[in-house]
Amino acid sequence: MTERFEGRRAFVTGGSRGIGEAIARRLAAEGADVTVAARGIEDARRVAGEIGGGAVELDVSDFEGVAEAVHSVGTLDVLVNNAGVDDFDFFTDTTPERWRQLLDVNLLGLMACTRAALPAMQQARYGRIVNISSEAGRLGSAGNAVYAASKGAIVSFTKSIARENARYGITANSLAVGPTDTQLFNANREIPRIGEKLVEGMIQATLLRRAGTVEEVAAAAAFLASDDASYITGENLGVSGGMGIATA
Numbered sequence: 001m002t003e004r005f006e007g008r009r010a011f012v013t014g015g016s017r018g019i020g021e022a023i024a025r026r027l028a029a030e031g032a033d034v035t036v037a038a039r040g041i042e043d044a045r046r047v048a049g050e051i052g053g054g055a056v057e058l059d060v061s062d063f064e065g066v067a068e069a070v071h072s073v074g075t076l077d078v079l080v081n082n083a084g085v086d087d088f089d090f091f092t093d094t095t096p097e098r099w100r101q102l103l104d105v106n107l108l109g110l111m112a113c114t115r116a117a118l119p120a121m122q123q124a125r126y127g128r129i130v131n132i133s134s135e136a137g138r139l140g141s142a143g144n145a146v147y148a149a150s151k152g153a154i155v156s157f158t159k160s161i162a163r164e165n166a167r168y169g170i171t172a173n174s175l176a177v178g179p180t181d182t183q184l185f186n187a188n189r190e191i192p193r194i195g196e197k198l199v200e201g202m203i204q205a206t207l208l209r210r211a212g213t214v215e216e217v218a219a220a221a222a223f224l225a226s227d228d229a230s231y232i233t234g235e236n237l238g239v240s241g242g243m244g245i246a247t248a
Contacts, residue, residue, distance in 0.1 A: 003031030004226040010034045011076050013113055014083030015058055018182040019132065022214035023080055025051055026222045035073050037083075060109025061101075065184075070116035075124055078225045079117045081110040081154075082132045088198060091145040099146050102176035106150035107157075114161060118170070127170035128225045130215075131158045134180045135240045143198050155236045157175065160236035171233035173224045178240025179203050181211040207242030 008112035010027045028034045028051035038044040038155035055152055057189040059070045060083045070076070084106045085229035092170030109225055110131060111166045121127030130203035136144055155174050162172040179185060189195045223229055238244050 004222070004228065005030045005032035005078070008032045008077040009111075010078035010080065010225070011037060011070065011073055011117070012082060012167075013037045013058065013109075015080075016040055016047050018184055019177070019214050019217050020080070020082040020182060021047050022218035023082060023221045024053065026078050026215070026218040027078065027080075027225065028053055030187070030222060030226075032078065037069060043130065050193055053199065059202045060113060061104040063108070063112045065086075066109065066112040068117045070113060075120040076117050077121075077124075077126060077129050078128045078130070078131045078133070079113060079121075080221060080225065082114050083109060084132065085146070086147050088143050088195060090143055094146060101174075102146045106147065107153050109155060111157065118161075118165065122165065122168045125169045127165070127168070128229075129149040129158070129170065129172040130221050130224045131174040132221070133158075133174040133176050133236065135176045135238065135243045138236070139244060141202075158236070159234045166233060171229070173229070173232060173234065174245070175217065175220055175224070176236050176238045176240060177212070177217055178243040179207055179211045179236070180217060181213055187212070202243075205243050206240060207245060209239065212239060212241060 006025055010032040012020055012024045015024040015036035024034050024036050034053035036044045036048045036055045037058040039059050044055035056069045060066055087102055131154050133154040134151040136148040137155055141148045158172050158174040189199050217239050
């Protein structure tokens with residue numbers, strides 16, 4: 001595999017499983033020095049050990065801890081904001097406490113990581129930021145309103161960061177990920193009343209009529225993080241089997 005990231009330092013949040021693990025492995029396979037950041041330090045160390053990278057324990061909703069973790073690694077070339085949580089339920093059955101949990105992790109945690117990484121990137125006049133969003137963020141999602149709101153905000157935040165930082169040679173892009181074959185996604189089938197119907201509905205809403213793989217998402221993330229995408233910034237790339245087209 002071509003080593004597009006030789007000499008580059010990457011930081012992947014939520015990098016110990018699922019999509020984040022696949023991204024960490026893909027970047028490392030292409031030569032990056034990858035730090036795997038995750039709440040579960042043992043899983044982070046497992047992945048880091050297998051890819052020859054580093055591991056840090058990180059809860060992105062701990063904003064002081066975010067700054068400490070990012071700064072401990074040093075100047076980053078690539079930041080992948082992947083950490084996220086989901087919570088299926090109809091909006092009128094949710095509570096403000098659940099809203100805050102989703103927003104703290106999915107949106108504010110992503111902002112905190114970006115804020116921690118940007119000053120050094122600006123000084124180096126180089127950086128690649130890839131934010132993991134969702135098709136729910138631009139299409140909406142029944143039974144998932146707050147999650148969709150958090151993911152939609154990621155897209156506009158990413159575009160704003162792209163505008164502010166282009167003069168420093170920094171690009172920022174997001175991925176609108178569709179249904180993907182992960183343990184977390186498949187666990188949603190067990191949600192009472194709505195789980196199976198929602199999961200199957202999302203899959204059938206794609207043109208390809210299947211869930212994606214974590215490797216397919218990782219390939220898109222690696223592209224946006226590489227210099228092959230040096231003239232792409234402020235974009236939201238769908239990795240969703242044509243989901244946006246199928247439901248338009």
